[in-house]
Amino acid sequence: MNLDEWPQHIGEEEFVLPVTETLVGACVATLSQDSSRPLFYDASGSITRKEFLERTSHLAAWLKTLGLCKGDRILISGSTTIDLAVAHMAALRFGLIVVPVNGLYQKNELEHVINDASPKVALIDHGEWGKWINSINPKIFVSDTSAKFSDGLVPELDQVKPEDPALIVYTSGTTGRPKGAVLSQRNLLAGAHSVRLAWKWTEEDRLYLCLPLFHMHGMGVGLHGTLLSGSSAILEEGFRAEEVLNAIESKQVSMFFGVPTMYHRLIEHPQIQKMKKMRLCVSGSAPLPASLHRQFNKDVGIQVLERYGMTETVMLVSNPYEGERRPGTVGFSLPGVRLKLEEGSGEILVNGPNVFEGYWNRPDADSESFSSDSVSRWFRTGDLGELDEGGYLKIVGRKKELIISGGYNVYPREVDDVLITHPDIEEVAVAGVPSKEWGEEVVAWIVPSPNQEAPSLEEIRDFGRQDLAAYKLPKRVVVTDALPRNALGKVLRQELREK
Numbered sequence: 263m264n265l266d267e268w269p270q271h272i273g274e275e276e277f278v279l280p281v282t283e284t285l286v287g288a289c290v291a292t293l294s295q296d297s298s299r300p301l302f303y304d305a306s307g308s309i310t311r312k313e314f315l316e317r318t319s320h321l322a323a324w325l326k327t328l329g330l331c332k333g334d335r336i337l338i339s340g341s342t343t344i345d346l347a348v349a350h351m352a353a354l355r356f357g358l359i360v361v362p363v364n365g366l367y368q369k370n371e372l373e374h375v376i377n378d379a380s381p382k383v384a385l386i387d388h389g390e391w392g393k394w395i396n397s398i399n400p401k402i403f404v405s406d407t408s409a410k411f412s413d414g415l416v417p418e419l420d421q422v423k424p425e426d427p428a429l430i431v432y433t434s435g436t437t438g439r440p441k442g443a444v445l446s447q448r449n450l451l452a453g454a455h456s457v458r459l460a461w462k463w464t465e466e467d468r469l470y471l472c473l474p475l476f477h478m479h480g481m482g483v484g485l486h487g488t489l490l491s492g493s494s495a496i497l498e499e500g501f502r503a504e505e506v507l508n509a510i511e512s513k514q515v516s517m518f519f520g521v522p523t524m525y526h527r528l529i530e531h532p533q534i535q536k537m538k539k540m541r542l543c544v545s546g547s548a549p550l551p552a553s554l555h556r557q558f559n560k561d562v563g564i565q566v567l568e569r570y571g572m573t574e575t576v577m578l579v580s581n582p583y584e585g586e587r588r589p590g591t592v593g594f595s596l597p598g599v600r601l602k603l604e605e606g607s608g609e610i611l612v613n614g615p616n617v618f619e620g621y622w623n624r625p626d627a628d629s630e631s632f633s634s635d636s637v638s639r640w641f642r643t644g645d646l647g648e649l650d651e652g653g654y655l656k657i658v659g660r661k662k663e664l665i666i667s668g669g670y671n672v673y674p675r676e677v678d679d680v681l682i683t684h685p686d687i688e689e690v691a692v693a694g695v696p697s698k699e700w701g702e703e704v705v706a707w708i709v710p711s712p713n714q715e716a717p718s719l720e721e722i723r724d725f726g727r728q729d730l731a732a733y734k735l736p737k738r739v740v741v742t743d744a745l746p747r748n749a750l751g752k753v754l755r756q757e758l759r760e761k
């Protein structure tokens with residue numbers, strides 16, 4: 263199929279952003295109506311639209327007492343709870359730039375983010391982090407995410423402009439340490455608005471949201487989409503198949519968003535038939551195996567809707583809400599999003615109001631990541647695509663060195679750099695190998711130091727655990743005499759996988 267004939271977006275409606283053109287403006291406009299409607303439920307109780315708006319303004323007033331000003335960075339990390347949703351939205355309404363951080367990070371990973379983004383305040387719910395942050399930068403004011411009130415004046419809220427930075431999300435450490443992708447208020451609004459239209463998300467919906475709120479899937483789609491559409495969500499601290507299935511009836515859930523590992527675990531559950539009642543089940547962040555998609559269709563009678571997104575672009579492409587959701591494909595471009603496949607390489611390039619502004623403090627990375635034609639600037643996704651005969655986009659590979667395990671990204675270099683410091687390891691390289699449960703799993707190939715026994719898997723995991731989040735640790739180790747390298751000495755990871 264010729265790309266010029268490709269359906270450039272799904273959904274009937276013209277893509278027009280809500281007038282404020284900011285995420286906070288559009289969400290507050292929705293939440294200010296029908297104020298007694300419930301918005302979120304979590305283990306601590308529930309909160310209405312009105313209470314949510316009140317709590318975010320009280321928290322913003324408290325943040326102001328700490329001396330924060332518009333444009334300052336605030337690091338936020340906690341479980342998927344109402345407190346976290348309030349903290350996130352309070353900061354955005356105040357005009358702060360939220361730096362969401364994965365709660366599984368170890369000190370060394372956190373240190374990089376702190377040194378790069380220089381937040382003034384950290385709202386965190388992880389025991390050891392307070393001590394770590396204090397030793398990294400004692401000037402950062404640290405507190406937990408729980409309710410905070412101030413008698414002081416509420417600062418001016420919702421005064422941000424569409425182009426104001428709203429988030430810095432750390433990603434892609436292929437060349438060195440992770441870079442901070444800066445997303446504006448308009449980017450976040452466009453991302454949430456496009457899926458709201460495409461998936462016919464209305465205020466009658468109730469989402470079961472157990473994804474972490476520090477990545478695009480849980481935050482940019484689940485949380486922002488709920489706030490924008492004025493629907494409601496059950497917030498859960500972590501995924502348990504049993505609880506998802508029980509909540510469908512008891513909590514009248516209509517939508518579930520998950521990564522393929524969650525669908526893999528759900529289909530094995532004896533009560534999976536309960537999922538039949540859902541209006542919409544969406545999978546993303548990693549490829550959903552076509553066989554699993556078909557199994558859901560055959561055994562449960564639901565067509566999981568697979569979509570494709572990225573930190574830098576929020577959501578890009580989605581299978582249609584109406585019409586065939588084709589296994590093994592990600593579908594058509596979302597409203598407002600323009601895509602093209604680079605001639606020759608097949609790399610997916612994207613342009614649209616959802617595409618981020620650039621990397622924090624990294625003009626060098628910006629110039630590598632964008633390609634301009636006479637009219638537009640295109641972001642290079644690093645993913646390789648093909649259109650099938652029906653015009654559905656298939657992701658057929660990645661240009662970037664990246665392992666996606668259970669929806670979390672692992673950059674092989676980052677793991678290599680830690681494991682190579684083990685005294686009994688002479689050479690090491692990790693790569694992702696196919697795994698039924700995780701999609702890909704991290705495997706380490708090691709060459710032991712001369713005259714040393716190769717360390718065991720457990721020894722290697724214990725060693726790596728101090729510096730790497732647990733999901734980055736190898737699940738398997740292969741001992742070898744030499745690593746395959748090209749003429750320049752670069753490890754050929756593809757050959758490792760085939761070894």
Ligand code: MLC
Nearest residue numbers: 473474477478479501523547571572667668669670732733
């Ligand atoms: C946990 N472990 C993982 C892992 N998650 N290992 C590899 N990959 C993962 N993703 C580790 C644990 O630390 C533990 O190790 C062991 O595996 C078993 O843990 P578990 O209890 O079975 O895992 P669980 O807590 O149930 O977590 C699995 C999961 C979680 C799938 C629920 O990984 C998850 O929430 N993934 C979603 C990530 C996500 O939101 N991605 C979106 C990115 S945004 P040990 O050593 O401690 O025993 C994006 C854009 C887009 O990509 O398009 O959406």
Ligand code: AMP
Nearest residue numbers: 546547548549569570571572573657671
């Ligand atoms: P992140 O940088 O964490 O946002 O991860 C984004 C990457 O996840 C994309 O560049 C893709 O490689 C991958 N991804 C997201 N959704 C899908 C999907 N449905 N199928 C395949 N890969 C996906």
